[in-house]
Amino acid sequence: MTTPCILCVAITGSVPTKAANPAVPISVEEQIESTHAAYEAGASICHAHVRNADETPSSDPEKFAALQEGLKKHCPDMIIQFSTGGRSGAGEARGGMLPLRPDMASLSVGSNNFPTRVYENPPQLVDWLAGEMRTYEVKPEIEAFDLSHIFKAAEMNKDGRIPGQLYVQFVMGVKNAMPVDREVFDFYIKTLSRLAPDALWCAAGIGPNQIVLNEWSIAAGGHTRAGLEDNVRLDKDTLAPSNAALIKRAADLCEKYERPVATPAQAREILGLRPA
Numbered sequence: 001m002t003t004p005c006i007l008c009v010a011i012t013g014s015v016p017t018k019a020a021n022p023a024v025p026i027s028v029e030e031q032i033e034s035t036h037a038a039y040e041a042g043a044s045i046c047h048a049h050v051r052n053a054d055e056t057p058s059s060d061p062e063k064f065a066a067l068q069e070g071l072k073k074h075c076p077d078m079i080i081q082f083s084t085g086g087r088s089g090a091g092e093a094r095g096g097m098l099p100l101r102p103d104m105a106s107l108s109v110g111s112n113n114f115p116t117r118v119y120e121n122p123p124q125l126v127d128w129l130a131g132e133m134r135t136y137e138v139k140p141e142i143e144a145f146d147l148s149h150i151f152k153a154a155e156m157n158k159d160g161r162i163p164g165q166l167y168v169q170f171v172m173g174v175k176n177a178m179p180v181d182r183e184v185f186d187f188y189i190k191t192l193s194r195l196a197p198d199a200l201w202c203a204a205g206i207g208p209n210q211i212v213l214n215e216w217s218i219a220a221g222g223h224t225r226a227g228l229e230d231n232v233r234l235d236k237d238t239l240a241p242s243n244a245a246l247i248k249r250a251a252d253l254c255e256k257y258e259r260p261v262a263t264p265a266q267a268r269e270i271l272g273l274r275p276a
């Protein structure tokens with residue numbers, strides 16, 4: 001298995017707070033510093049949400065712009081991926097940063113339950129977000145929380161709403177959505193390759209399952225995501241000291257399975273992105 005493995009660091013998210021783990025970066029300055037350490041540890045994609053000073057989620061394009069500028073300066077070739085999913089119910093405000101032309105953005109193509117609410121992705125909003133991504137040449141990373149989302153992504157790829165090679169992330173272990181299940185994971189891979197033979201995939205697990213999905217993905221030839229957005233602990237008794245520590249665990253698994261960790265330049269080539 002020699003395909004380089006792309007490691008994505010999900011630095012902040014919209015949920016974890018400093019009360020859960022003081023290492024969660026909230027201000028743009030903290031986000032840049034935390035991302036830089038993760039970049040040095042092997043991350044080539046930064047998946048980012050932005051927050052207000054009181055830690056509540058924000059969709060302020062100015063905050064995204066400040067983060068983008070800092071990341072370009074300190075992690076020059078890193079792939080920047082903004083989340084359009086962090087503020088369920090916020091409607092088109094969720095895509096207000098797409099005119100900044102980040103390399104990538106997350107795109108959810110269907111609704112499902114989250115731990116305490118409905119994660120709303122009505123068809124009209126999905127089409128609008130996909131359209132903005134085409135307009136601003138932003139590559140979507142499809143977030144598949146359910147099998148039906150893989151079918152939807154393949155349909156949108158076929159009819160041109162999501163042009164080019166699909167990049168799909170299987171998310172497992174979100175409470176009230178798809179649990180971590182090995183047979184379903186294998187079926188996701190099989191189904192995606194049946195519906196969209198040239199598609200690429202990555203996977204993310206929530207909480208203690210982060211390391212499980214990291215290992216399954218690396219061993220199966222996919223790409224993977226780690227970081228404090230999805231998991232704030234190294235184990236039951238130990239908080240993760242940083243995003244970099246979680247990326248380091250994934251990089252160690254790459255070594256175990258003889259997968260080189262993709263450099264940002266290799267990741268850009270694999271994903272068909274413009275050079276930095």
Ligand SMILES: [Zn+2]
Nearest residue numbers: 013049083229
């Ligand atoms: Zn996110």
